[in-house]
Amino acid sequence: MNLDKFDLAILGVLQRNARASLNDIGAEVGLSSTPCWNRIKRMEAAGVIRGYTVEIDPASLGYMDTVIVHVTLESHSEETLYEFGRALASIPEVLEAFLVSGDYDYYIRIAVRDTRDYERLLREQLYRIPGIRHSKSSFVLRRLKETPLPLG
Amino acid sequence: MNLDKFDLAILGVLQRNARASLNDIGAEVGLSSTPCWNRIKRMEAAGVIRGYTVEIDPASLGYMDTVIVHVTLESHSEETLYEFGRALASIPEVLEAFLVSGDYDYYIRIAVRDTRDYERLLREQLYRIPGIRHSKSSFVLRRLKETPLPLG
DNA sequence: AGTGAAAAGGCTTTAAC
């Protein structure tokens, strides 16, 4: 799907505030509300817009720490990769999981309440998944950026 | 700030669809629209809700690949860490940047259009930042999970 | 493609419980 400068401008407004009204969006991008509405519906239907979500302060939910875990698997068969991914996806504290090239197989970012919660999560959840060979954890000391995609 | 089960339920609805109407939110959590509105405004004011954003399909914007870069810095002085973070934050393609404990200093996730774009980004942007000692890249082969925070 | 107006529906406030 081809996106023109108006589409990108609309996405930019929605990135900053997904609850902006169509009038406000129109005023910011230089169109009336109707074409904004049409373009948004078109981008929703085309899958450009996947959805709208709220950004929640992790500390407010008691998640004081973020841990990045590197995982190596026993086997690189499609079945092992798939099963491991499925198991990961079912752990709510796992925020992101990427299958990667290079030294490790998976990069995982998890939200934990504290170091005890981290230990519990590793022992009771992660290490119980069959097929793990090795894992290495790094605590996040500072979160510098967590931005949306660049537009244009 | 203390969040009860209704607050968490409201956050859950907004995570799935930040543009849900107050009536829909109320119906899902078992309240009328007025208390939902009050609770949302309270959570916005308290910083529990940081904002509302749109999830965009990266491929639709031409970002076909994701790369995770591990960076080691020359020095661990506060000034170097701060300056490096500031430089990173100014690169739009840098989606996430975490200062971490362990073998490396920074974990960075970047969106790239293709491998040529990745090479250009590393050479023209990342390697130009003063203070970098070493970096290691891993291409993301599969994105398994990119979820919001667990509630409750 | 775009605008503007009008109907339908949702948001926000007030008032009462």
Add this chain to the structure above:
DNA sequence: GTTAAAGCCTTTTCACT
């Protein structure tokens, strides 16, 4: 804390450029 109702604003459709 809650619900209900009133007024206003937004979304959505439609006629027209």
